[in-house]
Amino acid sequence: MKKSRFTDSQIIEALKRVEAGLAVPELCRELGISTATFYKWRSKFGGMDTSLMTRMKELEEENRRLRKMYVEEKLKAEVVTEALAKKVVKPSRRREMAHWAVQDKGLAIRAACQAFDISQACYRYEAKRKSEDDEIADWLLRLTDNHRNWGFGLCFLYLRNVKGFAWNHKRVYRIYRELELNLRIKPRKRLVREKPQPLSVPEAINQVWSMDFMHDQLEDGRSFRLFNVIDDFNREALGIEIAFSLPSLRVIRALTQIISCRGKPQTIRCDNGPEYLSAAIESWAKAWGIQVERIEPGKPQHNAYVERFNRTVRYEWLSEYHWSDLEEVRLHATKWMWQCNHERPSMALGGITPKQRLAMAA
Numbered sequence: 001m002k003k004s005r006f007t008d009s010q011i012i013e014a015l016k017r018v019e020a021g022l023a024v025p026e027l028c029r030e031l032g033i034s035t036a037t038f039y040k041w042r043s044k045f046g047g048m049d050t051s052l053m054t055r056m057k058e059l060e061e062e063n064r065r066l067r068k069m070y071v072e073e074k075l076k077a078e079v080v081t082e083a084l085a086k087k088v089v090k091p092s093r094r095r096e097m098a099h100w101a102v103q104d105k106g107l108a109i110r111a112a113c114q115a116f117d118i119s120q121a122c123y124r125y126e127a128k129r130k131s132e133d134d135e136i137a138d139w140l141l142r143l144t145d146n147h148r149n150w151g152f153g154l155c156f157l158y159l160r161n162v163k164g165f166a167w168n169h170k171r172v173y174r175i176y177r178e179l180e181l182n183l184r185i186k187p188r189k190r191l192v193r194e195k196p197q198p199l200s201v202p203e204a205i206n207q208v209w210s211m212d213f214m215h216d217q218l219e220d221g222r223s224f225r226l227f228n229v230i231d232d233f234n235r236e237a238l239g240i241e242i243a244f245s246l247p248s249l250r251v252i253r254a255l256t257q258i259i260s261c262r263g264k265p266q267t268i269r270c271d272n273g274p275e276y277l278s279a280a281i282e283s284w285a286k287a288w289g290i291q292v293e294r295i296e297p298g299k300p301q302h303n304a305y306v307e308r309f310n311r312t313v314r315y316e317w318l319s320e321y322h323w324s325d326l327e328e329v330r331l332h333a334t335k336w337m338w339q340c341n342h343e344r345p346s347m348a349l350g351g352i353t354p355k356q357r358l359a360m361a362a
Contacts, residue, residue: 006031012045015041015045015046018038018042024038075105075106075107076107076112076115079101079105079112079115091118091122094116094117094118094122095118095123095125097116098113098115098116098118098123099112099123101116109123132167133171133175136159136167136171136172137175139155139159140155140175140176140179140181141179141181143155143159144181147316148320149315149316151182151183152173152176152181152182154344154345156169156172156173157345157347157351158343158344158345161345161352161353162345162353199302199305201232202231202232202233204361205231205234205263205358205361206231206262206263206266207232207233207265207266207267208231208232208233208265208267208269209229209230209231209238209265209267209268210229210230210232210269210270210305210306210309211227211228211229211230211251211268211269211270211306212227212270212271212306213225213226213228213246213273214228214310214313214314214318216318216323218324218325218326219322219323219324222244223244224242224243224244224326224329225242225243225244225245225246226240226241226313226333227241227242227246227251227254228240228306228309228313229254229255229258229306230305230306231262231265231354232269233357233361234349234355234357234361235305235309235348235349235354235357236341236354236355237309237337237340237354238262239258239337240313240333240337241254242326242329242333244326246275247275248276248278248280249280251275251276255268255284264288264289264290266290266291267290267291267292267293268285268290268291268292268293269293269294269295269302269303269305269306270292271294271295271303272295272297276292276294308348313336316336317336340354341355342355
């Protein structure tokens, strides 16, 4: 029988009645038990009183519990030792190992959770995939396909600040990692300056513009130049002039066209290139009442705003294509400049676009 219907005192009383002269068959008939059960009682509990019988049962139960604990601890140690060869750091990975221990090794759920240091709620957790995850994945795939140099930061800021989605950054990053869209981080050597000079930060639109040159080549090997102009206040691209040659008169014409649409700046920051040192530039700036601020020779960091803009131009579109003619370059530059001002979040502006910064200032 699984559990005795009789208490300890009743069993002891039955043994005493037989010792007093009662026949065993008569006692068994009275109690409704077999003679085998009675003789088992006598072999096990003969000569005991109720307290000794209770104590013996307690010891048996404790012994059974200790044996069970020993077997569990031994099995847990074997499972953990076998799992040491695998990296078990993240809770999801530990949950997988716990499921493996329960299914393949026969370990109890409680013991498996203790072995891999997770809760039973974590063990039983089942992720529920939401329909929005597919939408996030679709957006990330499209963004990284159209902008191959955009990392997670730009993708998330574009979705949050430009498109207005309220998705949490951890959720977007989880899907970004699952899609394996991470860019390889290239280590950069940085020069340590003892006394770096801080850049002046403009406080209003058209207060300081920055301009600089870049160069590239067509498929046939001919070199062409780019003349970039930005507003330092909101990092807005004001113009990208492209030609085989950009003398000072061409620079003046490009600046005049930008001023006719944007307005006149107070200061224009530039380097000491020959295009900027000409008398034509000096006379034009004086006629318009514009101050030309030249950086120190060999100090491009003093013109860091446009230098950072040049890097973005270089890596986001200029170096990704083999250009056949200047018209193709100009068309792509115009499209990218609109996208840079209206859709591309800027880390320097706190993750918003230049046009959004301009609207906030207005």
